[in-house]
Amino acid sequence: MIEAPEFDRAIGMELYATSSPGCGGRLRMRSEDFVVEEIYEDQSYRGGRYLIVEVEKVDWEAHHLVRELSRQLRISQRRFSWAGTKDKKAVTRQRMSIANLDEEEISRITLPGVEVGVLGRSNRPVALGDLRGNRFSVRIGEIDLEEVEVASRLNDVTKEIRALGGLPNYFGVQRFGEVRPVTHLVGEALVRGDPERAALTYLALPFPGEPETTRMARSRLLEGRDFTRALQEYPLRLRYERAMISRLSEDGDWAHSFDVLATNLKRLFVHAYQSLLFNRILSERMRLGLPLDRAVEGDVVCFSKGGLPNPDKLQAVDETNLAAVNRLADRGRAFVTLPLFGHRSEFAEGVPGETERSVLGEEGVALSDFRVETNPDLGSPGNRRPALLRVDPAVELEEGSALLKFDLPAGSYATVVLREYMKTGEAGRS
Structure with a gap:
């Protein structure tokens, strides 16, 4: 190995x-060398309050795009929903829904590298559960x-x-931040009960890939905690950081400074820390020679729903059901899972459980820490994720x-x- x-x-x-x-x-020598297209079940949109559109974009991050779309359409960002965040330096095609918007309004959109086509209307917004997967065409x-x-x-x-x-179903670097891989460090600090370190890591930890002026502004905030000066120095493009700094300048509440961020963004931090621990458990399982495509005693498996793993339906594996579970695994209907630790998580048994406890123990944190007492909106109850990526x-x-x-x-x-x-x-x- x-x-x-x-x-x-x-x-x-x-x-x-x-x-x-x-x-x-x-x-990614060119944007068109990395093409991503969402995969959905065939759907017909026959009317409703949500306008369903397909967006083809070049070199746009989803949150940034929605912010610009909301400005051009003069509506709140909260009226937008989508199923997943895509790579920025790429050509991507994804669906979005916009609440209470007339189709004619789409003609007002004039953003470089963005084309928006109307698919119809629906009674419900686009959500993560609608997305079956993504189709990639990538040039090396x-x-x-x-x-x-x-x-x-x-x-x-x-x-x-x-x-x-x-392949092992690792979380890729995008989960942690490509230019500034700090998202999991912020989440770790929150789980450890240190919201000040969490906020300063997100706002002020400089990284080599950024412009020098940005790195210097971050360094000065990290050293001096001068929010007024930071608002003068931070570039306007760092909108999320500036919003948090503005909140801190008002009340100095480190834990709740994250509340100015969109819900799906502020929850990424603890999720990224969960992802790091998941990756470590997965690596250790591989190092021990435990299979990813078949269960061993003590594992927790999930079963397929619509041909895809459904982590909401779990079952513990012991000597009484091991053979039956693996017959399903061989047919692609049962999947070994590993934990995304949270305050409601339960450990597996046997060797798999020992591995999970060992990784968490090495971190020196407890499951209850994922509640994030200083701001529970940032915490996570936990979940499980398939160990194997079928590809x-x-x-x-x-x-x-x-x-x-x-x-x-x-x-x-x-x-x-x-x-x-x-x-x-x-x-x-x-």
Whole structure:
């Protein structure tokens, strides 16, 4: 089993699942090299208060786009809903719903790299549960190998993925922040009961990938806690940070300064810390040689709903049902799960449970800490997530590049697939 590079290990992706050498190369040399399209069940929109649109965007992050759309349409951001956050440096197609908006109003939208098409109207908004998955078409460029060698390596990785039945269902770097991977650090500080450190990590921890003026402004806030000066120095594009700083300048309430953020954004912090721990548990399970595609005694499994894993339906595995569960697993109807720790979580039993307790114990936190007593709106009850990502990539070779096409269920990450083919750490940093 191959150890991953330092960048991956820092977010818990400690191992590669495949042992074949990678092809190297680079991602996202152009936006059109990374295309993502949402997958939905066939739906007909026959009327209702929600206007359903499909948005094709180039190099837009969803929250930023919604903010700009709300300004052009002169409506509240709260009237928008969508099913999932997509990569920023990419061409992405996703659905959104807008409450109480006439179709004619769409013509007012004039944003660069954005096209909006109307699909119809519905009685309910677009929600995460509507999304079945995402379809990816990703080009790896600048591969410095002979084409025969590239073909051999990519083919070997594909064979290994098929033999494994998929890949470890790691959370990719996007979960933690690509330019400033601090989201999980903020969540950790909240779980540990230190909202001041959490807020300052989000607002003021500088990172090399940012402009120097931004890094200097962050550093000065971190050292001096001068909110008035920070509002003068922070660039207008850092709207979320500026909103929090403004709130802090009024009342100095570290824990509730996060309340100025949208609900789905402020909950990302603890979710990212959960994701880090999930990745570590998954890596440890692999290191112990426990299977991802089949259960062992002590595991907790979920079952399929509509062909996809349904973590809301869980069952503990023991000697009495192990064989039956694995018959379902072999047919893609049962899935081993690992915890996203929360204040309502329960540990598995046996070796899987020992692994879960060990990772949490090494962190020095308790399940109850995920309640976040200083601001319960930031906490999480917990959940479970499949350990295995079922994926079957198709590869097309071109001179100096490779095009990978694959579908993933909602909530899984393309970079988790790409890192196995590249084995450079580049998939995480792109």
